[in-house]
Amino acid sequence: MSSETETDYHSKDFNWEELKQEIENDSSLRYHLLQSESTTSSPSQDSEAWTMFHTRHSTGKFFKERRYLLKEFPELISCGECSKVLEVGCGNGSTALPILRGRKNIIVYACDCSTEALERAKEMIDAVNVDLFKHRFHPFYCDFSVTGFPKWLACDSCRANIPQKGQGCISDVKENDGQHLNDMSLLTESNFCISGVDFVTLIFTLSAVPLNRMPTAVRECFSVLKPGGLLLFRDYGLYDMTMLRFEPEKRVGFREYMRSDGTRSYFFCLDTVRDLFVGAGFIELELEYCCVKSVNRRNGKSMRRVWVHGKFQKPLRNYSL
């Protein structure tokens, strides 16, 4: 999976257009360019594959905290106290932990379609042994591409951006002393809603969702954000070294692949990301390739990694699409 390090922050080690030319002129790689229909897998197959993945990588060794994240997305530090973040596809917590460290009193709601992943994330956050982190970290099960997010994150009137709050909406931690925001059982069993979140982070998660379910998944992220809220995106980019290593039989669609363990990976070009997010109603603030050259210490081979970095905002006003 991703092997980014802190030094990868906003790197421009090579020109993506030159890489594209090179790949598209290489006949041995032509099969990556062929148009093909997407082969879908069922949501339960997808989540089982991720559960197997997290079971296999259950040791702390596999855990790599994404320390560069706050440099890429400094808004996660400069935001107001008690801001709310929804980390989608939290895995073992590599994105949630730096966010919790970065801003005092920030609250992180973290979902995953694998209960095994949620267990790993809880263990990682507990292992840090900072009591306050535990109270600000709220993991929950959800496949956002199938069922969408629960109503306690944002009720129908919050999603429709209706100015008067619906009954039971809690917009600020100070209201009700924040007790509802921190008590997950109370939230899930009652009609309370936390009035949406200030940030949604989608870090190496959307690429795992089959292409045909991506538009719904992105619209769901839009619906639970507060007006003016930010969606922070980072994922695999087109012609990343890991894409070019897939054998022809691993292709399950155009730019879509399935690893031997059954987990899927899509490789994004900027236009696809733009179409998905702007199509859901977002304003594009930043969108670019991050191109990093690194050398494999064992064989001395140069590896060209490509990631997409994006920042999108939900408009302050409710425009009908």
Ligand SMILES: C[S@@+](CC[C@H](N)C(=O)[O-])C[C@H]1O[C@@H](n2cnc3c(N)ncnc32)[C@H](O)[C@@H]1O
């Ligand atoms: C590559 S990991 C990324 C984890 C984390 N965001 C990070 O920064 O390290 C992708 C995670 O997304 C989860 N996932 C994949 N499809 C999902 C879906 N449809 N709904 C929720 N989680 C999903 C997987 O279980 C996995 O834990």
